[in-house]
Amino acid sequence: MTEVLLHVENLHVSVGDTPIIQGISLEIKRGEIHAIMGRNGAGKSTLANVVMGHPAYEVTSGTIHYKGQNLEDMEVFERARAGMFLSFQYPAAIPGVQVGTFLRKSVASVRGEAPSPRAFRKELNEAMKQLDMDKSFLSRYVNDGFSGGEKKRLEILQMLLLQPDLALLDETDSGLDIDALRIVADGINAVAEDTGCMIITHYQRLLDLVRPNFVHVLIDGKIVQSGGPDLAIKLEREGYDWVDALV
Amino acid sequence: MTSYLDATVPNRSEHLWRYTPWSRVHPGNIDTIPVVQSALVKSEDLELNQTSFEPFSSTDIARIFLNEILEETVVVSCDDANGHIHIHAGGHAAATHLHFSCSTASNVIVHLHGEPDWFGLALTGDINANAQLSVGIINELSSDSVMVRVDDWCVHRDARFELATLSMGGHRNKSDIRSTLVGTNASLKQFIAVHGHGTRHDDHHIEIHHQQPHTTSHLILNAACDDRSHSIGTGALKIDDNAQHTDAGQVFRNLLLSPSSRAEAIPELEVLANEVAAAHGAASAPINKEQLHYLMSRGLSEQEATSMIVEGFLVDSFSGLDSDHVREAMQTRLTVHLECQLIG
Numbered sequence: 001m002t003e004v005l006l007h008v009e010n011l012h013v014s015v016g017d018t019p020i021i022q023g024i025s026l027e028i029k030r031g032e033i034h035a036i037m038g039r040n041g042a043g044k045s046t047l048a049n050v051v052m053g054h055p056a057y058e059v060t061s062g063t064i065h066y067k068g069q070n071l072e073d074m075e076v077f078e079r080a081r082a083g084m085f086l087s088f089q090y091p092a093a094i095p096g097v098q099v100g101t102f103l104r105k106s107v108a109s110v111r112g113e114a115p116s117p118r119a120f121r122k123e124l125n126e127a128m129k130q131l132d133m134d135k136s137f138l139s140r141y142v143n144d145g146f147s148g149g150e151k152k153r154l155e156i157l158q159m160l161l162l163q164p165d166l167a168l169l170d171e172t173d174s175g176l177d178i179d180a181l182r183i184v185a186d187g188i189n190a191v192a193e194d195t196g197c198m199i200i201t202h203y204q205r206l207l208d209l210v211r212p213n214f215v216h217v218l219i220d221g222k223i224v225q226s227g228g229p230d231l232a233i234k235l236e237r238e239g240y241d242w243v244d245a246l247v
Numbered sequence: 248m249t250s251y252l253d254a255t256v257p258n259r260s261e262h263l264w265r266y267t268p269w270s271r272v273h274p275g276n277i278d279t280i281p282v283v284q285s286a287l288v289k290s291e292d293l294e295l296n297q298t299s300f301e302p303f304s305s306t307d308i309a310r311i312f313l314n315e316i317l318e319e320t321v322v323v324s325c326d327d328a329n330g331h332i333h334i335h336a337g338g339h340a341a342a343t344h345l346h347f348s349c350s351t352a353s354n355v356i357v358h359l360h361g362e363p364d365w366f367g368l369a370l371t372g373d374i375n376a377n378a379q380l381s382v383g384i385i386n387e388l389s390s391d392s393v394m395v396r397v398d399d400w401c402v403h404r405d406a407r408f409e410l411a412t413l414s415m416g417g418h419r420n421k422s423d424i425r426s427t428l429v430g431t432n433a434s435l436k437q438f439i440a441v442h443g444h445g446t447r448h449d450d451h452h453i454e455i456h457h458q459q460p461h462t463t464s465h466l467i468l469n470a471a472c473d474d475r476s477h478s479i480g481t482g483a484l485k486i487d488d489n490a491q492h493t494d495a496g497q498v499f500r501n502l503l504l505s506p507s508s509r510a511e512a513i514p515e516l517e518v519l520a521n522e523v524a525a526a527h528g529a530a531s532a533p534i535n536k537e538q539l540h541y542l543m544s545r546g547l548s549e550q551e552a553t554s555m556i557v558e559g560f561l562v563d564s565f566s567g568l569d570s571d572h573v574r575e576a577m578q579t580r581l582t583v584h585l586e587c588q589l590i591g
Contacts, residue, residue, distance in 0.1 A: 053544075054540055055536065055540065056536075075543070075548075076540060076543040076544050077543040077544075077546055077547055077548050077549070077552075079544075080543070080545055080546040081546050085544075086544055088541065088544075091541060092535070092538045092540070092541040093538075094538055094541070094542070094555070094556060095559055095560065095563040096558065096559030096560055096561065096562035096563030097555055097556075097558070097559035097562075102542075102545075102555070105547065105555070106542075106545035106546055106547065109545065109546030109547050109548075109551070110545070110546035141559070141563070141566075142559075158545065
């Protein structure tokens with residue numbers, strides 16, 4: 001039986017007194033790609049962030065299990081070490097910290113041991129080549145002064161190196177030109193086969209390149225419609241008005 | 248020249264001594280002049296020559312005090328040279344005066360170590376016309392030491408001067424760093440990184456005086472304060488009325504790592520010229536939660552993530568240094584210091 005990686009049950013989430021997610025249930029198995037679509041403010045990013053354990057969000061009811069383990073008591077870094085990964089929509093800049101240093105420490109933390117310098121260099125070179133990234137990237141400070149596209153490539157580079165079991169990709173396609181989108185999509189496809197993926201996106205164009213098994217539409221913090229890849233095509237063609245009628 | 252015992256001890260209404268009164272950084276009773284030994288100054292790659300000390304002509308109490316206790320000046324010949332100077336201080340009280348004279352291009356690291364109860368450091372220099380000098384000061388004095396540092400730098404026409412300070416040692420430090428841009432097109436970049444830990448008290452007063460047109464100065468002070476440490480950064484930027492087309496900026500940033508840590512950042516501007524760009528900014532904040540979350544989402548524990556952010560914050564102080572030699576030396580020493588702190 002295919003392993004269930006993420007099981008979200010009747011999840012309610014608030015920020016302060018404002019409810020954002022109002023009863024989401026979702027299950028992602030290994031090898032599955034789930035696309036989450038919806039208007040701005042529907043709660044898509046909140047869902048990804050709360051699964052990863054962002055402290056700004058409060059789970060008011062419901063549960064999130066990862067590989068059968070309740071995430072309630074797991075710190076963010078423990079989730080990462082257990083194989084969860086979030087590609088941030090707006091990744092934080094860390095001035096003064098070089099990308100190369102950051103990647104090495106991150107890989108060592110997630111794997112539980114530092115890879116040998118030679119092995120890591122080889123692995124890094126291959127991943128950067130796959131994403132068409134210049135080596136000068138490594139001496140720059142993490143996300144500091146990066147363009148939108150550079151930030152997204154760095155996120156995917158991390159995903160390739162960390163080889164997560166569950167990847168949450170929050171608008172990874174935003175800020176990418178057509179060529180960069182294709183490269184990033186190849187990167188996602190490279191890990192997707194063995195991973196559970198949640199892809200948050202506004203656009204069909206990424207889903208042309210990374211084929212989802214399921215598409216979910218989020219309206220006001222609830223999944224109001226689920227379907228196959230055709231659902232994304234219909235949304236691209238007709239917008240969200242017809243979904244409103246379902247609420 | 249005013250003798251120390253005749254000088255008036257400044258009170259705390261004076262900007263320079265508001266946060267660190269002279270009585271707290273004098274080596275003993277402020278009515279006395281203690282016996283002070285010379286610090287050991289060595290370099291394997293730079294030529295150092297000793298000469299008689301020429302007293303400062305200043306009304307500042309720290310300089311007047313140093314006039315009484317300094318007997319020698321170590322002149323650093325730093326033309327076309329890259330090198331390290333080690334200053335080792337010990338005993339109850341030690342002091343030294345280094346004078347730099349640069350007419351070409353040089354990069355110099357000055358490394359302070361030892362366990363003196365009190366250390367007086369005077370740094371002076373002439374960066375002559377068209378010269379380029381980059382100096383890095385690394386303070387790794389014992390955690391029990393008190394230090395008084397006074398600097399007087401003179402940057403001449405078309406000269407470029409970089410002064411970086413990495414302040415990690417000493418229990419209580421008072422630094423009064425003054426630079427004057429005396430020639431047209433003179434340029435000064437000053438970088439200061441402060442790591443506050445324990446009950447460390449570190450007070451930097453930075454005066455930059457633009458006397459001529461088309462001069463530039465940029466100052467960055469980043470202080471990361473942990474435990475019950477206290478960092479002070481006061482800036483005094485003066486632009487004379489004839490120093491048109493001056494471009495000057497001062498930025499003070501404080502990272503507060505514990506509820507008991509404190510930091511002050513007080514830039515002051517006195518601009519008498521019309522056509523200048525003069526900017527200043529100051530900010531104090533705890534660790535950015537988004538940065539912390541981002542690093543933790545990559546598997547780093549909260550402590551590891553915090554250390555990485557602090558290191559980056561301090562390393563970034565030196566990012567603007569043009570001298571690779573000085574930048575790499577400062578950043579390497581900082582990384583070693585923070586790793587030792589983490590292990591210790």
